[in-house]
Amino acid sequence: MQLTGAEIVIECLKEQGVDTVFGYPGGTILNIYDALYKHSDEIRHVLTSHEQGASHAADGYARATGKVGVCMATSGPGATNLVTGIATAYMDSVPMVAITANVNLPLLGKDTFQEVDIAGVTMPITKHGYIVKDVNILADTIRKAFQIAKSGRPGPVLVDITKDVTANTCEYTPVSPKEVEKLNRYTESDLEEAVSLIEKAEKPFIYLGGGAIISEASQEVAEFAEKIDAPVCDTLMGKGAFDGRDDRYTGMIGMHGTKTSNFGVSECDLLIALGARFSDRVIGNPKTFAKNAKVLHIDIDAAEIGKNISAYASVTGDLKCVLRELNKRLAKQEHTEWMAHINELKEKYPLKYNTEQLSCPFVIEEIDRVTKGEAVISTDVGQHQMWAAQYYKYTKPRTFLSSGGLGTMGYGLGACIGAKVGQPDKICINIAGDGCFRMNMNELATASRYNIPIIQVIINNHVLGMVRQWQTLFYDHRYSQTVLNDKVDFCKVSEGLGCTAIRVTKKEEFAPALEKAIALREPVVIECVIPEDDKVFPMVPAGAPISEAFDEDDLNKA
Secondary structure, X not given: OEEEHHHHHHHHHHHOOOOEEEXXXXXXXXXXXXXXHOOOOOOEEEEOOOHHHHHHHHHHHHHHHOOOEEEEEOOOHHHHOOHHHHHXXXXXXXXXXXXXXXXOHHHOOOOOOXXXXXXXXXXXXXXXEEEEOOHHHHHHHHHHHHHHHHOOOOOEEEEEEEHHHHHOEEEOOOOOOOOXXXXXXXXXXXXXXXXXXXXXXXXXXXXXXXXXXXXXXXXXXXXXXXXXXXXXXXXXXXXXXXXXXXXXXXXXXXXOOXXXXXXXXXXXXXXXXXXXXXXXXXXXXXXXXXXXXXXXXXXXXXXXXXXXXXXXXXXXXXXXXXXXXXXXXXXXXXXXHHHHHHHHHHHHOOOOOOOOXXXXXXXXXXXXXXXXXXXXXXXXXXXXXXXXXXXXXXXXXXXXXXXXXXXXXXXHHHHHHHHHHHOOOOOEEXXXXXXXXXXXXXXXXXXXXXXXXXXXXXXXXXXXXXXXXXXXXXXXXXXXXXXXOOOOOHHHHHHHOOOEEEEEOOHHHHHHHHHHHHHHOOOEEEEEEOOOOOOOOOEOOOOOOHHHOEOHHHHHHO
16 A cells, blocks of 8 residues: 555554654654644654653653663754663663654755754764665664564664655555564583583572563572572662562672672672673673672673673573573582672671661661552662662562663653653652752652652652762762752742642651552652751762772761
């Protein structure tokens, strides 16, 4: 059948099973929005307040559901406003397709109104980018974009379409999406070497990253940890891939990881990295990281093997597939003394905070208690992000959404909206510092417009908390541009954007506020006012060995 390019875009989205698109219209993309209007009963469009909000919402939708997130924007500033969200998705391996429109083909390269080479701009932060100049290749291009976004190590793909292509017609034939093949490049000898290393280890430690969530390998990870009798730590991106209430779990590793995880990894003789990339925030000083251990690295991306830390052995493939094979081959191991030592570290170095006043750790623990650990938690970036990683016990994958690689302030609210749209039966809560909330708080208008019942918790200490913490510890208390104690009233702003707002200043006020927010089933903002000098501990200075993690007790002794 003969269809316009705009109609082909919509038909291809339907082919791919897309039920929701986040975006913002404009001149060059009008034909696509006109076609979308005719299919509004099949594809829901969520109009965000800003294109960056659309990209973060598509990201949150993808992380919470495992599907490909889709966002749209017009040419020029509309497209460039997607860039931060695309980069966020790229750094954290989130499957996303961003569809933009550009000026008519004859006007390309002539500094036309609202013309930007968005494919060129996003080249370093996408798995692939297309600019479609011929309607006859449009359908296949969109199909390829979805295939690339979700195959192998997932990531964002850009499809930029000139406006005349969206108006031109050609023959369209529906095609069923191809199954995504698992990219397994390992050999039998790779598996045998891995089994041999594990069987010989006396002090194995499992280091779990976001790849375990992407590959849906939680069950295999749990079986693997039990079979080899090893403790498990995770990265920020790995939260929920292993049950945070399990006795084997030692907490997060790295700059704000637990002492148990940091000390344990520094003492182990075999470090098994599962779907993790050895980020600088995890390893600290690469020369001293896991210095007593052989490293077994299992990852789908061959480029990650040996990139930051040398691997003694590796298995390249989909983590779920690899662990299934290893679990078949491995006999039950026992490391009684090693596990007893790890348990001693857990008892000796528990996470702790000042319980006499309202604080972010208290708020996080209350959220965990009230929601019974069943909520989807998104965060922005900073102290509250680390506290959310430390004090909420994530028991399931796809329940913690946070910008790990790029560290994007303003990420969480859009992501929370996307998560709630994708998981309407879940309680979805965004936790943001006051500095982050200022970045994209206009997305509250999106939540109120559609009555998306998200809960926004603002941790308001009237400062840029994490930066101030560094200024306190390493810059002799020189608080350059980190004090936010101005006349902004977040509750009034939130009410003005159509949301119910509650201010909390005492511990006993928070749980009732959260319970009310859950019961209301509408967008609610809870502002929690906490002291400006609360700090995240433990901490490892940038570039220092993770074995030198310190906390407030250590500072007081110094």
